[in-house]
Amino acid sequence: DVKVTQSSRYLVKRTGEKVFLECVQDMDHENMFxxxxxxxxxxxxxxxxxxxxxxxxGDIPEGYSVSREKKERFSLILESASTNQTSMYLCxxxxxxxxxxxxxxxxxxxxx
Amino acid sequence: GQQVMQIPQYQHVQExxxxxxxxxxxxxxxxxxWYKQRPGGHPVFLIQLVKSGEVKKQKRLTFQFGExxxxxxxxxxxxxxxDVGTYFCAGSNYxxxxxxxxxxIIKP
Numbered sequence: 001d002v003k004v005t006q007s008s009r010y011l012v013k014r015t016g017e018k019v020f021l022e023c024v025q026d027m028d029h030e031n032m033f034x035x036x037x038x039x040x041x042x043x044x045x046x047x048x049x050x051x052x053x054x055x056x057x058g059d060i061p062e063g064y065s066v067s068r069e070k071k072e073r074f075s076l077i078l079e080s081a082s083t084n085q086t087s088m089y090l091c092x093x094x095x096x097x098x099x100x101x102x103x104x105x106x107x108x109x110x111x112x
Numbered sequence: 113g114q115q116v117m118q119i120p121q122y123q124h125v126q127e128x129x130x131x132x133x134x135x136x137x138x139x140x141x142x143x144x145x146w147y148k149q150r151p152g153g154h155p156v157f158l159i160q161l162v163k164s165g166e167v168k169k170q171k172r173l174t175f176q177f178g179e180x181x182x183x184x185x186x187x188x189x190x191x192x193x194x195d196v197g198t199y200f201c202a203g204s205n206y207x208x209x210x211x212x213x214x215x216x217i218i219k220p
Contacts, residue, residue: 040121040212041212042118042200042211042212042213043155043200043202045207045210090154090155092155100157100160101145101157103154103155104154105153105154106154
């Protein structure tokens with residue numbers, strides 16, 4: 001079974017803190033994605049990566065950065081957390097572009 | 113930019129009634145995927161449609177891809193409590209573009 005794990009299910013941080021969200025997949029997938037999910041807005045792509053050390057901006061990259069030093073791990077970084085970044089963050093991976101995406105359980109981040 | 117509109121946002125049905133959600137893209141898609149997200153869960157892949165006019169069935173679920181490859185629908189026949197959740201379409205060209213989802217709610 002494909003497994004995508006995320007470092008935390010729930011996280012509470014303060015405004016201005018640097019926040020790291022980790023995602024690990026065990027299926028040797030090339031592609032990895034970070035989304036945020038807000039009620040009524042569906043899934044919005046923040047960043048994605050097609051290979052180690054490669055990254056591309058999605059629809060809403062402002063305020064975020066990513067790191068992919070190893071194939072199985074894709075990290076999302078909030079440089080200086082703000083209250084409008086309170087959201088559910090979902091990581092996903094896939095074997096190739098356009099193929100099905102496998103999602104992690106999500107991290108619900110609250111920024112106070 | 114490219115958009116995928118999904119309607120309705122919510123649908124309340126009695127158990128046993130049918131449910132349908134629709135997706136429309138502003139551009140022609142190479143394929144479309146459907147996902148289901150149970151309450152408190154994460155999206156899970158259901159199916160991918162690739163061909164113009166394609167129809168696929170999974171038990172009580174019927175998926176269609178329009179002739180112009182710009183619209184798609186998911187129809188559930190005789191809903192059950194296990195169908196509760198949010199259904200998302202995601203259209204693909206270079207990237208997956210997600211619809212906002214349709215939440216299926218079963219009336220008590």
